[in-house]
Structure formats: structure tokens, C-alpha cells
Amino acid sequence: MSLTREQVVQGVKGIVSEERVITDKHILKESSVDRFRKYEFISGVYTQHIPAAIVKPENTEQVAEVLKYCNENGINVIPRTGFSALEQMLESVKENHIVLDGSGMNKIIKIDECNMQVTCQCGVNLQELDEILQAKGYTTAHSPQSKPLAQMGGLVATRSIGQFSTLYGGIEDMVVGLEAVFPNGEITRIKNVPRRAAGPDIRHVIIGNEGALCYITEVTVKIFKYMPENNLFYGYTLDSMKTGFEILRQVMVEGYKPSVARLYDAADAQGHFSHFANDECVLVFMAEGPKGIAEATGAGIEAVVKQYPECQKVDSQLIEDWFARLNWGLEQVEQERIEISETKNMGFTTEVAGCWDCIHEIYTRSIERVKNEIPDITWMGGHSSHSYLNGTNMYFVYYYDVNCAPEEEIHKYHNPINKIIVEEALKAGGTMVHHHGVGKARAPWIKEEYGSSFYILKTLKNAFDPNNIMNAGNIIPVDFLK
Ligand SMILES: Cc1cc2nc3c(=O)[nH]c(=O)nc-3n(C[C@H](O)[C@H](O)[C@H](O)COP(=O)(O)OP(=O)(O)OC[C@H]3O[C@@H](n4cnc5c(N)ncnc54)[C@H](O)[C@@H]3O)c2cc1C
Structure with a gap:
């Protein structure tokens, strides 16, 4: 028989000291979701199971004791550290779960x-x-x-x-x-x-x-x-994503290893580089490492780009300045919450990957379908953010006006948009990149079939099914625990 909330709390208090078990109602509510449900969170609507407690272990032994206790008593455990997840990863499908918070x-x-x-x-x-x-x-x-x-x-x-x-x-x-x-x-x-x-x-x-x-x-x-004094920054404007992908491909194929290799479409470039993009795409590179290597990488990039006279070089300082402000801390998260509550305009991202021969198709088809099929889309763009020898990632950014109750928002907008992008990636031969695409929690069959996230391993056999959306390349041997 399942334990009651009170029994769960008493049980974990018997393992870690009392002050390491948080049961404040407001904190518990906020810990029932991650940033996937940011609109519900901002609206103060909590539709998911509220944890019985947040447990903050002091050391590995306490983690082991807590897990053993939960495992023996069928209590679902949500591991957590920085709390920056954005994919329903911190939600529980079973009630009276605990969040095991290792931030201490x-x-x-x-x-x-x-x-x-x-x-x-x-x-x-x-x-x-x-x-x-x-x-x-x-x-x-x-x-x-x-x-x-x-x-x-x-x-x-x-x-x-x-x-x-x-x-x-x-x-x-x-x-x-x-x-x-x-x-x-x-x-x-x-x-x-x-x-x-x-x-x-x-x-x-x-x-x-x-x-x-x-x-x-x-x-x-x-x-x-760490040799930031050797860093070299490069930025170019150009009018076509197709050309941009080809330049990225050539840089990689020629054997150069820039640390940063990004291609922004005109819409996304407007969001990042409005002071010089002029409605064009923007290519960004950074070369780093020992001076000689950074310089050789930079020279290689320039030689590739030179073959495309339509690329216009921009002042490297513009790229260096932009780069210094790219990261998000608590301040930016808070600012975003304020903007969403004022405007009801919601922004999310989805990331997929594809080889060079299909990435342009994934890009164009996804944008076209989302704009055509999703109501209330106000803006959509994208950039390729990480490049490899055989292909690149494509990171879509989209905004929509929310015209529904907070608890309907995910179903009306976010999930359908994700589905389109992932479908187009799979159709063209690419895949989603799980951390912005479909994490374990997004696959509804896992929730329905197994409940506790600790039983996910049993479901990974589904990953071998080529039609399954979870076939993301992260295949783990089934029956590992036997
Ligand atoms: C503004 C913003 C930008 C982001 N940019 C990026 C990006 O550039 N690249 C990127 O990869 N991600 C990005 N993310 C997503 C997120 O930050 C990453 O997934 C990050 O790795 C999560 O780390 P965390 O410590 O916050 O984990 P949490 O949010 O605490 O947890 C994330 C997942 O890991 C599990 N987990 C946490 N701790 C443990 C543990 N000790 N043991 C086992 N499982 C654990 C949780 O159960 C959950 O499934 C971004 C998120 C935000 C909000």
C-alpha cells in the first residue's frame, strides 16, 4: 500500500536531519514543475503532482539511504540540482513523490x-x-x-x-x-x-x-x-541559409575546428544583431586555443568564406560584445517572466539535428509548417548552433500569443509546434536533440505505462523502434539492471 504524504515526510526525516526536509507549501508547489510550464508557473496555476517534500542530502551516503527507502516504499524520486530544466523533467507522474535536491x-x-x-x-x-x-x-x-x-x-x-x-x-x-x-x-x-x-x-x-x-x-x-587573449571572432552577413549551411560544412570538412560556428536566419539575426544584420542571415565563428592554432583556424575560416562574395564581413568587436552577453542567469529568467505576464507572448525553443544533406530541408519545412498550422504564432526563426563533421544542430525559436487558459497552453501551442519540428526532422533523416526536444517526460507512453521515472529503463526497448519518437540515439541496453 502506498504511503501517505505524512508518512513519506516522516520517513525521509528519519534519514536526513529535519532541517534538510523542506515542506513549505509554496516552495513545494514551485517544485512541481520546471520551465516547460512557465506560463502555468507565472499564472500561479499548478496542475501537476505537488511533492511531499524536498530533501536536501548532505552526502552520497544520505542519497543512498533516501533512494533505498523510496525504492522499498514505491515513492517516486525526482533528482534535481540547478533547477534549470525545461522539458517536464522535474514533474512526477506519481503523487506523494519527493524531490531529491543535491544543490547543497x-x-x-x-x-x-x-x-x-x-x-x-x-x-x-x-x-x-x-x-x-x-x-x-x-x-x-x-x-x-x-x-x-x-x-x-x-x-x-x-x-x-x-x-x-x-x-x-x-x-x-x-x-x-x-x-x-x-x-x-x-x-x-x-x-x-x-x-x-x-x-x-x-x-x-x-x-x-x-x-x-x-x-x-x-x-x-x-x-x-584558458587562453582568452588568443580568441578570434568573425561575423558575416549573407542572404541565404543554404549558402550558410554550405560554408559551415566546408569549414568542418576542411578540418578546421572553430569553437563557435553558428548560422542565424534573418528573423533570429534580427533578434540578436539588429544593429547590423539588416534583415540578412548572420554567420558567426570563434577560433581559440594556442595562438598559432587560433590564427590558423581563423585563416582557414576566412579562406572558405572568401569563396562566397555575397558574405559581408562585420567588425569582429560586434561579435565579441554580443557573445559576452549571451548567457542567462536568474535576472534574465525573472525579466522573461515579467514580459510574459505583461504581453501574454510566449517564447520557446526546440532543437533538432541533421546531416548536411538534409538540414536545409528540415529548416525550411519546419518554419513553413509551424507558420501555416499553428494559430497565434507571432514570430519564428532559428539558428544552427553546434556543427560536426557530418552535420549540424538546428535550434528553432518561436513566439506565440497565448489565447487560452494557462493549463491549456502546452496542448494548444507548445506540443503541436514541437511535434511539427520533430516530425520534419525525422522525415528528412534527422532527429531531435533531447534536451530541447523530447526528453523522457514528454513521451506519454512512459508516463502511462510505468509511472515512476526510475522504471524508465524497462521502457527503453521502445527506443529500438524506428518509428518511435524516442529513438534519439541515446539507446541504453535493456535489462541492464537484471
Ligand atoms: C535559459 C536557459 C538556457 C539553456 N541553455 C542550454 C544550453 O545551452 N545547453 C543545454 O544543454 N541546456 C540548456 N538549458 C537546459 C538546462 O539548463 C540543462 O539541461 C542543464 O544541464 C540542467 O542542469 P540543472 O543542474 O539545472 O538540472 P535540473 O534542472 O536540476 O535537472 C535536469 C534533469 O537532470 C536530472 N538531474 C538533476 N540532477 C541530477 C543528479 N544529481 N543525478 C541524476 N539526475 C539529475 C533531473 O531529474 C532532470 O531530469 C537551458 C535552460 C535555460 C533555462
């Missing part, structure tokens, strides 16, 4: 300058970590837009990707080792070695698990030398 586990354990790695607890904030490293001449080189908000556990759990990924990769390329706790309370350590090749890489069972499989308590990531 925020010690940097070791900066290892010999082996170029840093070990920290799950609650270490990325921006703070990077500032400490930068003062010593190093950097994580990981810079998602949510850097001021996100913490190491959540970053690894979401396979997060940052602005310099074209050179350094996503967080999955940066993680060296981990400590994680499984639902039965078992603590697993994956040690910090440069390479392993016996069987599948078990780090990838944990990286990107979205808090569905285990709780990440400690993370070791690579560090790199």
Missing part, C-alpha cells in the same frame, strides 16, 4: 592540474566552477546558455551541450569519471582513466539518464588551458 552538495573536491581534470560534487554551479578554474588559468570549456544556473549533476544527467562544442564536444566528451547511486542504494564509481575499451562505455549509461536511472553524486570532467 557543492564542494569542489580536487583540481588536478597534472591530469587536467576537476572532480566536484553534483551541486557545484558551472559558472562558479569555471571562474575558480579561470583564476588558475584553466577552464571546463563547457558553456551552455544556462551556465549561471546549471549544476554539474544536472549538466551530466541531461547530456548538456555548450557554446564551444564544435571544438570541445558536449559534456559527454568531457566527463572522465563519475560517482552515482542506483535506486537500491548501491553506490557506483567509474574511475578517472584516459581510456577504456572492454565492452560498452559504462559512463554512457549514466550520462544523459535524465534522473531516470540513477542519482549522480560526483563528477570528474576534463579541464583545458
Whole structure:
């Protein structure tokens, strides 16, 4: 029989001290959702299960005890660190769940300058970590837009990707080792070695698990030398996305590794670069690293772009200045809430990926269909944000006027828009990128069939079905836990 809310609260209080169990009603309500439901949140309408408690463990052993207790008593657990998720990842499908909040586990354990790695607890904030490293001449080189908000556990759990990924990769390329706790309370350590090749890489069972499989308590990531004095910035205006994609492709194919390689369409460019874009697309590059490498990368980019006389170079300072203001902290989140409540104009994003031969089709078809099929769309644009040897990501940004009750907004606008973009990506041979596309929580069959997010592993067999929207490339062996 399920425990009552009071029993759940008493149970966790018996494991961690009383002040580590939060039961304030307002805080609990706010913890029932993430930014996926920002309109409901702003309107003070809470339609999801309200947690029985937020539990703030002090150490790995407490995480293990809490998970074991919840596992034995059928209590759903939502892991959380920075609270910047935007995909229903922090919602529970079962009532009387707890949020296991590791933000208090925020010690940097070791900066290892010999082996170029840093070990920290799950609650270490990325921006703070990077500032400490930068003062010593190093950097994580990981810079998602949510850097001021996100913490190491959540970053690894979401396979997060940052602005310099074209050179350094996503967080999955940066993680060296981990400590994680499984639902039965078992603590697993994956040690910090440069390479392993016996069987599948078990780090990838944990990286990107979205808090569905285990709780990440400690993370070791690579560090790199920090040399901002060598950074080179490049910006160009051009009139065609097709040409822009071809330039990105050529830069990658020729073997250059810019840290930033982005292409904004005219609409999105207007939002970012209105002072010089003049209704054109904008191409942005950044080259970095040791001086000689940065300069050679920059020269390579310029040589590729030169083949396209329609590209007009802009002052590099404009790009450098723009870049310095790209990240979002609490202030920007608050400002957005104010604007939405005043205007009822809602903005969201969806990210997909495709190879070079289909990315332009994905881009044009998605924009065309969303504009045609979704009522109240006020604006839509997009940019390619991370490039690879074989393709790129496309990040769609869209706004609509909300003409419905807060609790209907997701169904009337956001889900249908996502569906169109993901459908077009899949049809053309691409895929969604889960952290802005369809995370585990968005797949309704998971909710209906299994409830507890910790049982998601059993459902991953669905990922092998090519028609399934979850087939995003993050396939984990089924029956792993047996
Ligand atoms: C303005 C804004 C910009 C963003 N830009 C980017 C971007 O550029 N790139 C990008 O990748 N993402 C971006 N995001 C999304 C989000 O910031 C990332 O997914 C981030 O990695 C989440 O980290 P967090 O610490 O806030 O995690 P949370 O929000 O606390 O949790 C996110 C997910 O991870 C799980 N989780 C959290 N901690 C743990 C843990 N210790 N163990 C196991 N599971 C855990 C949760 O259950 C949840 O499923 C952005 C979000 C916002 C609001």
C-alpha cells in the first residue's frame, strides 16, 4: 500500500536531519514543475503532482539511504540540482513523490592540474566552477546558455551541450569519471582513466539518464588551458541559409575546428544583431586555443568564406560584445517572466539535428509548417548552433500569443509546434536533440505505462523502434539492471 504524504515526510526525516526536509507549501508547489510550464508557473496555476517534500542530502551516503527507502516504499524520486530544466523533467507522474535536491552538495573536491581534470560534487554551479578554474588559468570549456544556473549533476544527467562544442564536444566528451547511486542504494564509481575499451562505455549509461536511472553524486570532467587573449571572432552577413549551411560544412570538412560556428536566419539575426544584420542571415565563428592554432583556424575560416562574395564581413568587436552577453542567469529568467505576464507572448525553443544533406530541408519545412498550422504564432526563426563533421544542430525559436487558459497552453501551442519540428526532422533523416526536444517526460507512453521515472529503463526497448519518437540515439541496453 502506498504511503501517505505524512508518512513519506516522516520517513525521509528519519534519514536526513529535519532541517534538510523542506515542506513549505509554496516552495513545494514551485517544485512541481520546471520551465516547460512557465506560463502555468507565472499564472500561479499548478496542475501537476505537488511533492511531499524536498530533501536536501548532505552526502552520497544520505542519497543512498533516501533512494533505498523510496525504492522499498514505491515513492517516486525526482533528482534535481540547478533547477534549470525545461522539458517536464522535474514533474512526477506519481503523487506523494519527493524531490531529491543535491544543490547543497557543492564542494569542489580536487583540481588536478597534472591530469587536467576537476572532480566536484553534483551541486557545484558551472559558472562558479569555471571562474575558480579561470583564476588558475584553466577552464571546463563547457558553456551552455544556462551556465549561471546549471549544476554539474544536472549538466551530466541531461547530456548538456555548450557554446564551444564544435571544438570541445558536449559534456559527454568531457566527463572522465563519475560517482552515482542506483535506486537500491548501491553506490557506483567509474574511475578517472584516459581510456577504456572492454565492452560498452559504462559512463554512457549514466550520462544523459535524465534522473531516470540513477542519482549522480560526483563528477570528474576534463579541464583545458584558458587562453582568452588568443580568441578570434568573425561575423558575416549573407542572404541565404543554404549558402550558410554550405560554408559551415566546408569549414568542418576542411578540418578546421572553430569553437563557435553558428548560422542565424534573418528573423533570429534580427533578434540578436539588429544593429547590423539588416534583415540578412548572420554567420558567426570563434577560433581559440594556442595562438598559432587560433590564427590558423581563423585563416582557414576566412579562406572558405572568401569563396562566397555575397558574405559581408562585420567588425569582429560586434561579435565579441554580443557573445559576452549571451548567457542567462536568474535576472534574465525573472525579466522573461515579467514580459510574459505583461504581453501574454510566449517564447520557446526546440532543437533538432541533421546531416548536411538534409538540414536545409528540415529548416525550411519546419518554419513553413509551424507558420501555416499553428494559430497565434507571432514570430519564428532559428539558428544552427553546434556543427560536426557530418552535420549540424538546428535550434528553432518561436513566439506565440497565448489565447487560452494557462493549463491549456502546452496542448494548444507548445506540443503541436514541437511535434511539427520533430516530425520534419525525422522525415528528412534527422532527429531531435533531447534536451530541447523530447526528453523522457514528454513521451506519454512512459508516463502511462510505468509511472515512476526510475522504471524508465524497462521502457527503453521502445527506443529500438524506428518509428518511435524516442529513438534519439541515446539507446541504453535493456535489462541492464537484471
Ligand atoms: C535559459 C536557459 C538556457 C539553456 N541553455 C542550454 C544550453 O545551452 N545547453 C543545454 O544543454 N541546456 C540548456 N538549458 C537546459 C538546462 O539548463 C540543462 O539541461 C542543464 O544541464 C540542467 O542542469 P540543472 O543542474 O539545472 O538540472 P535540473 O534542472 O536540476 O535537472 C535536469 C534533469 O537532470 C536530472 N538531474 C538533476 N540532477 C541530477 C543528479 N544529481 N543525478 C541524476 N539526475 C539529475 C533531473 O531529474 C532532470 O531530469 C537551458 C535552460 C535555460 C533555462
